[in-house]
Amino acid sequence: MADLRPIASPFVAPGPSGVAVRARLGDLTPRDAKVLRLVGAHLGALASKDLKARCAEGLEHSTESWAARKRDLTGESSSRWAGSITKATHDQWALARRGQAAHIQSLEAGITTIRHRLSLPVGQKGTKRAPGGYRGPHEWFHKARRLHVLEDRLEKVRADREAGRVQVVRGGRRLLGTRHHLDTAQLTEAEWRERWEAGRWFLQADGESGKRFGNETIRITPGGEVSVRLPAPLAGLANAKHGRYVLAAKARFPHRGQEWADRVEANRAVAYRIHYDTGRGRWYVDASWQIPPTRTIPLEAALVDGVIGVDTNADHLAAWRLDTHGNPMGRPRRFFFDLSRGAQHRDAQVRHALTRLLNWARTCGVKAIAVEDLDFQAEKTREKHGRNRRFRQLISGMPTGKLRARLTSMADTTGIAVIAVDPAYTSKWGAQHWQRPTAGPTRKTTRHDAASIAIGRRAQGHPIRRRTTPPRAHQSDVHGHRTVQADRRVPGREGPRPRIPGPRTRCVPPDAASTRATRTPTTVRGVRSGQVWVPDSHLLTD
Template sequence: MGGLRRPTASFVVSGPCGVAVRDRLKHLTPQDERVLRAVGAHQGTLASRDLKTRCADGLEHSGDTWAARKRDLTGVSSSRIAGAITKATHDQWALARRCQAAHIQKLEAGIKTLRHRLSLPLGEPGTNRAAGGYRSKNEWFRKSRRLAALEARHAAAVADWQAGRVRVVRGGKRLLNTRHHLTQAGLTEDEWRERWEAERWFIAADGESGKQFGNETIRVTPDGDVSIKLPVPLAHLANAKHGRYILTGRIAFAHRGAEWADRVTANRAVAYRIHLDTDRGRWYLTASWQRPLVQTIPLETARARGMIGVDTNADHFAAYLLDRHGNPIGEPHRFGYDLSGTAGHRDAQIRHALTRLINWAVRAGVAAIGIEDLDFRPEKTREKHGGRKRFRQLISGMPTGKLKARLVSMAAEQGLAIVAVDPAYRSDRAGHRTAQAEPGDQGREGTRPPTTDRPPGEPSPSGKRKREPSASKTVRDAPSTQQWVHDSLMHTG
């Protein structure tokens, strides 16, 4: 095992800790929409101002500066709105900080690869673990210039990190840059402006247990009536007591409606967010709340009660029912999806495939689903894969983060645990396929293919064919010196 990476141990993934449901705000009057737009624009301006102040504080931020920002906002809004804005600002700054760290790591990975390849002689062959030298002097020169560019970007990013500088765009950098490519985006300037302004609005409020219906700022009754506590400068728009505005339309959550109603009836905290979908011209309300952390079962218990092993591929999930030793039982199942097209289409495809997978797991009566703990972030760089553009697009298009989050959430609803498995688990020796398979299990008497360091069908690194197996009876009848090891996805090393 010298020089090989030791696979990490499998572990049971923690369940979801929160819930979010969304429904449309229907039958709004023109006055309702005017009030929502006014509230969103006013509070959006406050949020932008607060984010600017927070970014200027940098690493000098403290509890005192946070309290000072909240006091400044309270006078032009309310205490609860000010608290929601400052909390959202803090979360946004922290997210930008994490993205900055990830960007630095990506630059360092690219620089390391370029330096290695530039140090090799031209035409030096690579290996399965490291790329070789560049093919020509021209390519070597171009990559040396790219190395200089990446080093300059890395130095600037590190300087920003050390100084606590982050660059955040309320509304999103992608939408901001779309302003310069309206024709390609299929938007007019007015359409872009409407979308830009809507994305920068702020109509949200955190919940508070003990308050009426779990939220004092955006209140939703069990019957679906929605009212908003207006900020001080807009109090003249109120149509109810205590500076509140009651919307004409009602809300009805089709998904988890009973769970939501139980919370608001008991005055338990529920956070709300109202936003406008400018493409459809529709208003939506999103409700979210925390839930008790799902108690995960021990890994050994999951194995004993049955598991399904899942392999993630470019266009499908390949799944096998596993016995208590992690050996496949019966025929494999395939759950396909198509990752081409828009982000909405890709998300729907993944959701549909996961639904089919989970339904099969429920019918099989297992306790857990074992899936590869995939993380392709270090694998996407063009420095590592060179001209393999289609391969980079393939791994970039696989929504591993969203897939894992959605799978954990959907599986928890069916009482299934998720076991994360190191994707490095593979057959490590030739010989009998398994020592634990039950009598009659399909493939029990098969043998593993010989372990190689290259894909099947490719020539050996030396370019020579290996000698065919001897037909000698002495060799064929000799006792095997290979150990019997099971090829299990659930092996923990």
């Protein structure tokens, strides 16, 4: 039997460190929309210029060069606008570097897999842990060519990383590629141009603690009045003092509105971002701020009232409630979602499924939800599942990272802890030990339901299997209690059945011996069970 990889210990996931809420600017006048477009386009051009300068510096970036870039932008906007632009530039460049490192790891994994399979004889079968050789000479030939392509690509990416070169597209590379496939995207050139320009606007400002309402550049009062500090070239468009433009729309934050109002009234930092949704034709403003991370409770305290194990799948969440001993309670629950449409629809579907899950956990009185610490970045490569394209699309569409982050953020407000467990063998062992025992005539247990039990038991520290092997000396309880669900001192544990007075047959009530003497007989002595006894007719006529 092959050695199993070590299982990592479960841990309580830390809470969120920031908050972001959104409000719609629904009452904008045509002049308001025009001013926002002009400001966004002007600052977007400055952001593109600054990003170009930052990418040209590469690894030679220093504090002096950052200060010089900020001074150049200040004359065309303002000091605070320049600070927001340079900060966004640094974040975008750092994100590109992280993506470059992930791309290198993906190429290295693909090259390693191809080299291994090319070294094996054609047609050799693989194992559960390592793939076998290619199935034919034709596939072997094309994979050999692909190996050279990947090696050449890896060499170029490594050279770019060593030189500090990154590839960044303001507005998004996907939207840029859509320009060449307008028919497939069902867009006209004018519609694409509108999305492209809106994606390259820059209308975001960082907050400042101690300043009025927490932000000097984009200011929102507790009453919802929105005002923007105009850049120097557009100062003539101001309709308020100190070069500010006040919008006619009022911002109302339905979610966490009171928390936002408390921060604004206390002059604590709040960052804002104004953006335009071209598909809906609506303007929105996002407010975000940092919060101190919630102190995680100990794992033992979170599991006092049991746990809900959750198995993440491509179209639903399979959940089952477990008691403190790891035994499933009640029936499994499934929370479905549809991820076949756009990003906003997918996000809404995931949020709705998690809301139902948290409401159910609150109803059950459980204070912990166990999920798998999944990461499919190494599992969805083309070289590992090249022919199984549907499986690669399946695991690529599973919102593992977004779901875990969203669940942690939403559970933080409800007081429910999220426990992350190692995903190794949960589906396999869950189906092996729990799928058949939990099924019944009126209930069919799926592999996903059984996996949720395995996830919950791993979070509690219990083995996934239901029962340990009895001692070989003799199959009895002399050597101690055999089950691992409950301690022998726990009331109601599995053990010998209590003594019930009366006959041993289960079909006769325990008090049948005391009532047998007074019960009216229903049979006649001397008559066989297969015969029918008919009373004499003269007894009825006397």
